[in-house]
Amino acid sequence: MSIDLAAPRAAPPDSTPARRPEALGDSPSLLLEPAARERVRAFLEPRAEAIDAGQAEIREALAYLNDQLLAEAAGPLGPNTNLIRVAQTIATAAWSDMSVAFTLWCHRMVLEYLGGVPGAPPGSPLRHELLPRLLRTELLGSTALAAAMAHCVCGAPLTVAWRRDGDAIALNGRVTWASNLFPPGFLMVVGAAAAGGGPSIVIAIRGSSPGVEIHPYPRLLALQATGSSSLTLRDVRVPETEIVSEDLAGFVRSVRPVFLLLQSSFCWGLAWRALQEARASVRGVNEIFRDELEALEGRARALAATLSAAAADRGTSLPVRKLVETRLEAAQLTTAAVALEAKTVGGRGYVTSSATARRLREAAFLPIQAPTEGLLRWELSRSA
Numbered sequence: 001m002s003i004d005l006a007a008p009r010a011a012p013p014d015s016t017p018a019r020r021p022e023a024l025g026d027s028p029s030l031l032l033e034p035a036a037r038e039r040v041r042a043f044l045e046p047r048a049e050a051i052d053a054g055q056a057e058i059r060e061a062l063a064y065l066n067d068q069l070l071a072e073a074a075g076p077l078g079p080n081t082n083l084i085r086v087a088q089t090i091a092t093a094a095w096s097d098m099s100v101a102f103t104l105w106c107h108r109m110v111l112e113y114l115g116g117v118p119g120a121p122p123g124s125p126l127r128h129e130l131l132p133r134l135l136r137t138e139l140l141g142s143t144a145l146a147a148a149m150a151h152c153v154c155g156a157p158l159t160v161a162w163r164r165d166g167d168a169i170a171l172n173g174r175v176t177w178a179s180n181l182f183p184p185g186f187l188m189v190v191g192a193a194a195a196g197g198g199p200s201i202v203i204a205i206r207g208s209s210p211g212v213e214i215h216p217y218p219r220l221l222a223l224q225a226t227g228s229s230s231l232t233l234r235d236v237r238v239p240e241t242e243i244v245s246e247d248l249a250g251f252v253r254s255v256r257p258v259f260l261l262l263q264s265s266f267c268w269g270l271a272w273r274a275l276q277e278a279r280a281s282v283r284g285v286n287e288i289f290r291d292e293l294e295a296l297e298g299r300a301r302a303l304a305a306t307l308s309a310a311a312a313d314r315g316t317s318l319p320v321r322k323l324v325e326t327r328l329e330a331a332q333l334t335t336a337a338v339a340l341e342a343k344t345v346g347g348r349g350y351v352t353s354s355a356t357a358r359r360l361r362e363a364a365f366l367p368i369q370a371p372t373e374g375l376l377r378w379e380l381s382r383s384a
Contacts, residue, residue, distance in 0.1 A: 028304035030268055032092045036069060040089075044096035051099050052358050054224035059182070061100045062107060063137045065089055071135075079111045079135060083258065084311040087265040094269025098362040099223050101266040103140075106179045106226075110134060110141025112258055113189050113244055113251075114204070124241040126204060130187055139207075140186045140227075144178040145252070146370030148191025148202065149259075152252045153371070153379055160233060162192040162201060168237040169203060171211075177370070179228040181217075184208035186227075191248050200248035203238055211236035222361035257315025260327040260371075264307055267330035267366060272300055274337040274359055281344035289344055296340060299333050321383045328376040331366040338363040 031037055043064055050056035069089045070079065079086075086108060094101035114131045133139045150156035160173035171192060180186050186207035193200045205212060211234040218229065245251035275297055282290050306326055310318055318326075338359045342349045349356030367373040 028272070028301050029308050030088060030091045030265065030304040031095065031272070032069070032088045037092050037095070039068065040065070040092050041096050044093065044100055048097040048099075048355070048358070049353060051097060051225045052222065056225065058100060058103050058225045058227075059137065059140070061093075061097070062104055062140065065093060065100070065104055066135075066137050079108070079115055083261075083314050084308060087262060087307060087311045090262055090265045091269035091272070094266040095273040098266065098270050098359070099225050101269060102223060103180060103226050105262050105266055106143050107134070107137070107141040108262060109143040109145075109255070109259060110187060110189055110204075112255055113141075113143070113202070125239070126242055126244065130204065130206075130242075134187065138185070140180040140182060142178045142180040142186050142188040142207075143259075144175045144188050144190045144231075145202075145255075145259075146177060147175075148200075148248055149252055149256065149371060150375060151191065151200075152249050153375060158191055158193040158200060160190050160192040161195040162203065163195040165235075165237060168239055169201075169243065171203070171205065171233045171236040171238060173233050175231040175233070177228065177230055179223075179226045181207070181214050181227040181229055181231070183212075183214060188231075189244060191252075199246050201246050202244040202248055202251045204242045204244055205233070205236060205238055209236050209238065221364055222358065223365060256320075257310075257318065257323055260323045261307060261310055261315050263369070264303070264327050264330035267327075267334045268300065268303055268307060270359060270362060271296075271330070271334040271337040272304075274334070274341040274363075275300060277356065278337070278341045278344045281341075281346075286344050289340060292340060293344075296333065296337055299329070300337070303329060303333060321380065324371075324376055324379055324383075327371070328373065328380070331369075331373060331376075334363045334366055 032040065044061060047056055047061065051058055070086065090101050090105055093104055111134055114126050114134065130139065134141055147156065147159045151158050159176060160171055162169050162171050173192070175190060178188055184207045188205045188207065189202060190205065191200060191202050213232040213234065215230045215232070217227070220228065275293065278289070278293055282293055303326070315323055341356055342360055345356050348354055351357060
């Protein structure tokens with residue numbers, strides 16, 4: 001087996017010279033402004049390989065993005081006043097390092113749950129103790145609502161049960177997948193069914209709580225530094241004041257637009273980087289890929305416009321079907337974009353330490369991330 005690891009052959013005299021992707025001036029509006037984009041790139045990219053290998057922590061990057069770009073978007077009750085800025089920050093992070101973008105999305109969703117959702121108790125420790133610590137990234141948020149969302153979409157069973165235990169809530173069950181599990185400094189939000197009948201709830205669990213058992217972190221194809229694993233909850237006692245919502249279905253309806261839009265944003269950021277890397281290599285014999293590249297760039301620009309417009313009103317003006325279609329399109333576009341990058345970059349991208357190989361591995365996660373491609377397509381097949 002022979003792989004040419006050398007740089008691509010020089011372009012013919014009449015070819016357009018390749019440009020560095022970050023130098024392009026025509027990037028869609030889902031990226032941050034150029035100066036901020038360059039600061040994010042300069043901070044994240046030197047760390048990306050070590051983070052991908054699980055040899056460096058991700059907290060420093062989250063703190064940087066929060067302090068430099070997102071603190072200004074915070075409002076009096078939480079971080080929810082400028083979702084466009086959030087979407088741009090997540091997309092720009094994904095341009096440089098998908099692990100950081102994914103972790104930021106996970107953290108941000110917990111901020112959404114505690115700070116921006118009607119019904120979160122105004123006088124509870126969730127608002128006055130835990131939310132400020134999350135805003136300062138002293139705690140990391142872990143959104144573990146995959147089972148809850150699947151339950152609301154297709155009736156899948158909830159995997160955590162709750163019951164009253166004196167003045168507290170006792171939780172038992174299994175969370176099959178969650179991220180940002182860096183004990184004791186995380187706060188996980190889960191859905192739970194009533195063990196003896198009653199409403200299904202949404203509740204926050206501190207990573208320091210007795211009975212929270214994190215399973216050994218598995219070796220992952222990518223995103224190794226994201227603190228991802230499964231958990232078992234054994235009689236975990238949580239104060240009743242840390243119930244986020246006693247109406248699981250209503251809660252899911254309220255948070256799902258932002259959940260899907262911000263997921264779509266990190267998909268888009270990864271896709272756009274892959275497309276611009278491909279553009280830098282479309283010369284010589286690779287001109288054969290130009291039509292494919294331009295078609296994918298057209299899809300990416302249209303998706304960026306949709307996401308930017310939807311973020312302006314937090315997705316409330318879009319029907320659920322459109323939100324689901326957008327999330328599915330974002331993941332499928334990313335898969336196509338990284339495949340095109342690999343074809344145009346050639347053998348250099350086949351080296352496991354290359355950024356191209358990393359993006360290929362990162363994109364492989366998207367069809368299985370909740371909501372999975374199967375669930376998205378199933379939902380679309382049953383909606384008008």
